[in-house]
Structures are given as structure tokens and as C-alpha cells.
Amino acid sequence: MTVLATLLLVACGKQDDTVHVKLGVVGEKNKQWEYVRDQLKEKENIDLELLKFTEYRQPIVALEDGSIDLHSALTEIYMDQMNEEGGYSNTTIAYTTLNPMGIFSNKIDDVKDLADGATVALPDDVSNESRALLLLQTAGLIKLDPSKGNLPSHTDITSNPKNLQFKIMASNQTARVLDDVDISLINNDMAADAGLVPTKDAIFLEPIADSSKPYYNVIAARKDEVDNETYQTIVKYFQTEEVAKIIDEESNGSSVPVWDKK
Structure with a gap:
């Protein structure tokens, strides 16, 4: 074997040592994952994309068809429902965080003022x-x-004293219609992408209680890969005090780490 061939093999071996993992997220603000990505690259030679x-x-389907390896964007109850349907x-x-849903309005400052x-x-x-209907009930x-x-629909409303009129739409549209409705029930990350801070801008915010566990956000893999050592390393680097601080700072306290909760 020539010296050149040997050097090429060594170089290829070094490249192959890097483990590439594709992680699906929803929304533009992912500073905590950017921090984890940099730590993994520096300390574990894991290239997290x-x-x-x-x-x-979208990330549920992408994980299923192999376009991504993991996702970290969804509540467990939502993922389980989509699993069942699809x-x-x-x-x-x-588990990662609890991201409380909020009631937002450009027209009133208190739910008591709803006409x-x-x-x-x-x-x-x-x-x-x-989740939105349960929040309206709360x-x-x-x-x-x-x-x-935990899974009522609008057809399961038994009392509606204000005769509220419901407009049902894609989650990523609920923040965009604030000028067109009286109130909108907006998921935490969709609110953040719209420049809203749930703890400051919501007129009513979902309380954190034992009943919140179905709404814990998760890191998910395909069923046959849950014990993958690389994925478990990624979890370890995410579930840290440093990441918790980033989450708190970036969300203004609107997103709550829950990996230590049982």
C-alpha cells in the first residue's frame, strides 16, 4: 500500500468518526439546541443538524420516513394522538419543557371583559x-x-354562557389572526415566533399543575432506536442546568424545564 493510500484511509477514518444526527424542531428560536449542538460537536464529535x-x-412524518433521526418540538399527548391516527x-x-398555552388578545386585557x-x-x-378548550374552561x-x-372537542361544550363563536384553524395561524378575532388560543412556541412573550402578553396563561404532564414536550425517536447511545448522549447534554438557564432567559420564564419532574 502506498503512503498516499494509507494517508487517505486515515483521513477517511477520521471523517467517519463523526456521528451525524438530524433533529427536527418547530419554529425559528432554538438557542438551547444551538448550544447543545456546539457542545456535542466540541466534546463528543456528534454533528447535530x-x-x-x-x-x-411535519416532524412526526419526517421521523417516520427517516428524513430526521429525532425531533424535539411536540407535546407527548399530541405525538401520541398523531401516532394513533397515522x-x-x-x-x-x-422530556424537555412544559410550554404553557396562553389566551391572547389585541382587543381586551382581561378574559372577564370578553363580550x-x-x-x-x-x-x-x-x-x-x-388543550385550548380546557384552558377556556379553566x-x-x-x-x-x-x-x-383530556381530549374534548368543541362539540363537547356543555355550557357557553357568552355564546362564544369559534374559528378553528392551523396552529401556525392562531397568532396571525389576533386582529381579526377577540381572543386567540396560541401555543407557546407559535407565540414566541410571533414576537409575543406568554408570561407578559397573554391575558390568561395555562397554570402548571399535575394535570400538565400530558403537555410535557418530548425528545422522540423511532420505536426501535430508543436505546441508541448517541441519542442518549444528546439527551444528557440537553438536560443540564446550562440549558435550563438558556430556556429561562430566552422564554422570559414562559417555558419550564421538566426533566427532573416525575
């Missing part, structure tokens, strides 16, 4: 519509059929 999606179903195998390997017949924007997917605006548990 962030692929940004604009709505929640026959997917997206599986939780770790009769007011228009309300709701996200259209099953788990987020349910705010005292409607009552729901308790037998529906």
Missing part, C-alpha cells in the same frame, strides 16, 4: 384544540363534558 419545520405534524411509531426518549358573541381562534389538531368561559377527559 437542526431541521426547522413550520407546523407540528400508525406511526414516534416514541418518547426524554357576548366574541370570536375565539382555536388550533385545529385534536390535542391542541382540546378561565371560567365555558364548561366541558368531564367524561371526555
Whole structure:
């Protein structure tokens, strides 16, 4: 073997030592993952590529078809619902944050001021519509059929004293229609992408309680790869005090780390 061939083999071997992982996220603001990416590159020779999606179903499908290796963008209840509907195998390997949903308005400052017949924007997917309706119930605006548990729909409203009118739309549209409705139920990350700070701008924010666990955000892999050592290393680098501080600073306290909660 020539010296040149030997050098080429050595060079190729070094390149092959780098592990490439594609992680799906939703939204533009991902400073915590950018920090983790840099740490993994420096200390573990893991090349973590962030692929940004604009709505929640896309990373589920991308994980299933192999376009990405992991995603970190979804609540567990939403992922489980999409798995059931689509026959997917997206599986939780770790928890990340609780990102409370908020009620936002450009027209009123308090839910108590909502007029009769007011228009309300709701996200259209099953788990987020349910979450929004439960939040409206917590705010005292409607009552729901308790037998529906965590997954009521607007057809399960049993009391609507203000005769609220519902406009159901894609989650990534709920922040865009604030000028066209009286209130809008907006997911935390969609609010952030619209320049809203839930803890400051929401007129009513989802409380954190034991009942919040279905809405914990997850890191997910395909079912047959949950024990992948590289993926577990990525989890370890994410679930740190440094990342928790970044999350707190970037979200103004609107996003709460939950990996230490049981």
C-alpha cells in the first residue's frame, strides 16, 4: 500500500468518526439546541443538524420516513394522538419543557371583559384544540363534558354562557389572526415566533399543575432506536442546568424545564 493510500484511509477514518444526527424542531428560536449542538460537536464529535419545520405534524412524518433521526418540538399527548391516527411509531426518549398555552388578545386585557358573541381562534389538531378548550374552561368561559377527559372537542361544550363563536384553524395561524378575532388560543412556541412573550402578553396563561404532564414536550425517536447511545448522549447534554438557564432567559420564564419532574 502506498503512503498516499494509507494517508487517505486515515483521513477517511477520521471523517467517519463523526456521528451525524438530524433533529427536527418547530419554529425559528432554538438557542438551547444551538448550544447543545456546539457542545456535542466540541466534546463528543456528534454533528447535530437542526431541521426547522413550520407546523407540528411535519416532524412526526419526517421521523417516520427517516428524513430526521429525532425531533424535539411536540407535546407527548399530541405525538401520541398523531401516532394513533397515522400508525406511526414516534416514541418518547426524554422530556424537555412544559410550554404553557396562553389566551391572547389585541382587543381586551382581561378574559372577564370578553363580550357576548366574541370570536375565539382555536388550533385545529385534536390535542391542541382540546388543550385550548380546557384552558377556556379553566378561565371560567365555558364548561366541558368531564367524561371526555383530556381530549374534548368543541362539540363537547356543555355550557357557553357568552355564546362564544369559534374559528378553528392551523396552529401556525392562531397568532396571525389576533386582529381579526377577540381572543386567540396560541401555543407557546407559535407565540414566541410571533414576537409575543406568554408570561407578559397573554391575558390568561395555562397554570402548571399535575394535570400538565400530558403537555410535557418530548425528545422522540423511532420505536426501535430508543436505546441508541448517541441519542442518549444528546439527551444528557440537553438536560443540564446550562440549558435550563438558556430556556429561562430566552422564554422570559414562559417555558419550564421538566426533566427532573416525575
